[in-house]
Amino acid sequence: MPADSEPLVGRHVLLGVSGGIAAYKAAALARDLVKAGATVQVVLTAGAARFVGPATFEGLTARPAHADVFAEPEHILHVRLAREADVAIFAPATANLLAKFAHGLADDLVTSVFTCLTCPVVLAPAMHTEMWLHPATQDNVALLARRGARVVGPADGDLAGGDVGPGRLADGGELLAAVRAAVAPPTGPLAGRRVVVTAGGTREPIDPVRYIGNRSSGRMGYALAAEAARRGAVVDLVSGPTALSAPAGVSVHHVETALEMRDAVLPLAEKAEIVIKAAAVADFRPATYHPQKLKKERDGLAHVALERNPDILAELGAVKNGRVLVGFAAETDLEEERGREKLHRKGLDLIVVNRVDFADAGFNVDTNRAVLLGEDGSRTEVPLTTKAELAAVILDRVEAVVLARLPGR
Ligand code: PMT
Numbered sequence: 001m002p003a004d005s006e007p008l009v010g011r012h013v014l015l016g017v018s019g020g021i022a023a024y025k026a027a028a029l030a031r032d033l034v035k036a037g038a039t040v041q042v043v044l045t046a047g048a049a050r051f052v053g054p055a056t057f058e059g060l061t062a063r064p065a066h067a068d069v070f071a072e073p074e075h076i077l078h079v080r081l082a083r084e085a086d087v088a089i090f091a092p093a094t095a096n097l098l099a100k101f102a103h104g105l106a107d108d109l110v111t112s113v114f115t116c117l118t119c120p121v122v123l124a125p126a127m128h129t130e131m132w133l134h135p136a137t138q139d140n141v142a143l144l145a146r147r148g149a150r151v152v153g154p155a156d157g158d159l160a161g162g163d164v165g166p167g168r169l170a171d172g173g174e175l176l177a178a179v180r181a182a183v184a185p186p187t188g189p190l191a192g193r194r195v196v197v198t199a200g201g202t203r204e205p206i207d208p209v210r211y212i213g214n215r216s217s218g219r220m221g222y223a224l225a226a227e228a229a230r231r232g233a234v235v236d237l238v239s240g241p242t243a244l245s246a247p248a249g250v251s252v253h254h255v256e257t258a259l260e261m262r263d264a265v266l267p268l269a270e271k272a273e274i275v276i277k278a279a280a281v282a283d284f285r286p287a288t289y290h291p292q293k294l295k296k297e298r299d300g301l302a303h304v305a306l307e308r309n310p311d312i313l314a315e316l317g318a319v320k321n322g323r324v325l326v327g328f329a330a331e332t333d334l335e336e337e338r339g340r341e342k343l344h345r346k347g348l349d350l351i352v353v354n355r356v357d358f359a360d361a362g363f364n365v366d367t368n369r370a371v372l373l374g375e376d377g378s379r380t381e382v383p384l385t386t387k388a389e390l391a392a393v394i395l396d397r398v399e400a401v402v403l404a405r406l407p408g409r
Pocket of ligand 1: 220281362
């Protein structure tokens with residue numbers, strides 16, 4: 001990034017480090033922040049100091065790295081450090097640190113500084129998968145995000161002890177980007193707008209073991225949610241079951257069935273200015289749910305009676321209240337014709353038509369190809385590309401509709 005457009009030049013960044021194995025990566029982050037022109041003040045928990053000593057951070061930042069709340073009683077250290085900060089990042093943020101932050105505990109320097117902060121805060125959780133998925137950790141992170149913290153990661157990948165899964169500290173580039181975005185928030189047409197994105201496939205249960213589902217991985221919807229958040233939108237992502245981690249700064253609402261998706265989407269859409277429906281919603285569900293596992297010999301599974309699910313997108317299109325509405329069409333033939341029909345029938349502003357019968361597009365791959373059809377007659381063809389890039393093209397089109405339609409702020 002050119003020095004004259006680098007938002008971190010001359011900024012005071014507080015880097016809080018807690019006691020996880022990823023603490024060693026905080027040293028590289030401190031170096032990257034200094035290279036970007038920031039003054040970096042490191043504070044460590046006792047656990048962090050067991051992984052990486054203060055001398056490492058002092059060498060990289062040319063400032064004392066503090067771990068003791070009583071180090072400068074005459075200056076009330078935790079208050080001074082919090083007041084000096086333009087932005088704070090806690091990386092890695094352990095399950096314990098997040099729990100203390102969420103509940104306002106202030107029993108060491110890092111937690112005491114946190115409770116005094118008034119600047120933007122970035123949290124980069126890193127821990128073992130079991131700790132990350134524990135409901136207490138998930139609730140704590142959701143609470144902190146609701147209070148305004150930007151949560152980056154964790155990523156999926158190699159963990160300490162040879163394990164693999166969600167819980168890995170987000171990579172250095174992502175952390176730096178999050179700190180930059182926190183000090184210089186995006187100002188484009190999506191900034192501050194409420195966006196609802198749906199992703200993944202629904203599962204319609206037959207009995208406690210079996211369900212009717214589809215091959216959606218959630219990747220297209222997650223890419224859209226991540227891109228909208230990067231553009232400064234306030235994003236609610238309603239997701240069917242997936243193996244994906246929450247994109248940075250996005251509130252995820254997990255659902256399983258089409259009816260649950262409808263219950264989650266409709267109230268969120270009431271408050272939203274833009275709704276993008278990338279989810280593969282089952283059109284039918286079993287008419288009867290059997291609470292006991294069906295026995296193939298006794299009950300027979302050859303005939304499962306089905307009933308129609310509501311069409312969530314069509315419901316939203318029927319009462320738009322000025323919202324920008326984007327749908328997807330998953331097709332195997334006559335795609336543009338069928339897409340255009342759905343665009344008009346469901347009252348959409350834009351439909352993203354994608355083929356789902358190619359190996360490199362549609363379901364469960366990182367790439368896609370699509371044609372974007374606008375209600376204004378526009379047609380944008382996007383040849384084979386990553387879902388992240390397709391998400392950017394879709395949001396460029398959404399921004400154009402927003403600029404033409406919604407009042408500025
Ligand atoms: O998740 P990935 O593996 O990344 O795959 C991405 C994708 C192929 C799932 C995605 O790109 C896509 O095409 N999503 C829409 C899939 C779909 O259900 O298409 P459809 O043509 O059946 O539905 C049209 C639109 O109506 C969709 O926006 C859908 O969300 C919506 N719908 C459909 C049925 C229903 N009951 N309620 C709905 O809201």
